[in-house]
Amino acid sequence: MNERDFIAMLRPLAGPGALNLNDDAALLSAPVGHDLVLSVDTMVEGVHFPKGRIGGDFSERLLRTALSDLAAKGARPIGYMLAVAWPSGRYDKWAAAFISGLHDAQRSFDCPLLGGDTTATKGPLVASANVYGVVPTGEMVTRSGAKTGDxxxxxxxxxxxxxxxxxxxxxxxxxxxxxxxxxxxxxxxxxxxxxxxxxxxxxxxxxxxxxxxxxxxxxxxxxxxxxxxxxxxxxxxxxxxxxxxxxxxxxxxxxxxxxxxxxxxxxxxxxxxxxxxxxxxxxxxxxxxxxxxxxxxx
CATH class of the missing domain: 3.90.650.10 (PurM-like C-terminal domain)
Incomplete structure (x- = not known):
């Protein structure tokens, strides 16, 4: 399996703004009256997840944990981008399971794939999910608003x-x-x-x-x-x-x-x-x- 094969496997997950994963960019805009909220989360095999379990459990956990940051801001998810450093020599079945986990997670939260990047590595699997959400203008909840008496x-x-x-x-x-x-x-x-x-x-x-x-x-x-x-x-x-x-x-x-x-x-x-x-x-x-x-x- 090479990079193009992996992208082809990801293509069914792509949302409208992903341009069918044919461009090195995505097109995204916030609805009128909303702010765009962005966050990113990274997982490393053996650090955030047990070694050797890099299939659907890994990818579903990756996307769900990244989306939790948007939930804490009061936002609604609209899409994500994925960066993956895939371990060389791992069987194709692991990639298929990885993509299946993404499918299950993004379907649960109506959050389609918008694009990303893939590369090979001799080390453990490393994957990042950049998530995008929207919130009514001025209503994002931050960490900095706590007040005495709360x-x-x-x-x-x-x-x-x-x-x-x-x-x-x-x-x-x-x-x-x-x-x-x-x-x-x-x-x-x-x-x-x-x-x-x-x-x-x-x-x-x-x-x-x-x-x-x-x-x-x-x-x-x-x-x-x-x-x-x-x-x-x-x-x-x-x-x-x-x-x-x-x-x-x-x-x-x-x-x-x-x-x-x-x-x-x-x-x-x-x-x-x-x-x-x-x-x-x-x-x-x-x-x-x-x-x-x-x-x-x-």
Missing amino acids: HVWYTGVLGRAETGLKVVMGDPDVRLLSGEDRLACEEAYLRPEPRFLFRKTLRQVATACADISDGLYSEAGHIAEASGVHLAMDYIRHADFGDDYELLLTAPPSAEAAIRSGADAIGLPVTRCGHVVPGEGISIDGEPVQGKGYRHTF
Whole structure:
């Protein structure tokens, strides 16, 4: 298989702006009254995903995690571009499975392929998804808007992705879980759910938001730094493990009913987990801490 073969396999995934993947560019414009929101995520085999599992699970997880950044901005996805450094000598069946995973993910979120780049490598698989979304003009939710007096919330259930990684790796610690629980945790790790269904509520009430990719306390630290405030957090289990891809948000106390109503309407659990005060950094149960989370080192 060569580069042209791979592009031909990708062509059925292409959206209108991709120009049938015949040009080294795509054509894209935001609808009138909307801003364009862009983000990028990269995954490396053996770092973000177990070695040797480079098929549909890898690609679906790649696109879903990238799209989670758009969900945290209150945006709606409209397309993505893909860059892949494909390991030499891997069988064509892996490429077919990789593309099948992309197909499943982009169909779930109406987010077609717009273009990208491919190359070969002697190392592990490296893939990047550049995602594009739109949000009504001026309504994007940033990390920098948290205000003193706000409450802090997170969506969903933390810890499932942590257990899901153990399931994927065959860790014996998970043998006591029921089959249903193992499946739910594996799905949380392999196929995280970007919280797009919550975006209208998010845009209406949130003063700041980040997706929980590197751990809840780590993301709390990002919001605190960007907003110039202190986040006084409760103790939360699994808060230092990333990969949950839930939302951490701040909102005024008056927004509690709207948050709970918006979450209930889509069956999404929400938990109030702290409040915003003057100062900087974060604390847990009153003790100042560093939100460690996951950090790549170079």
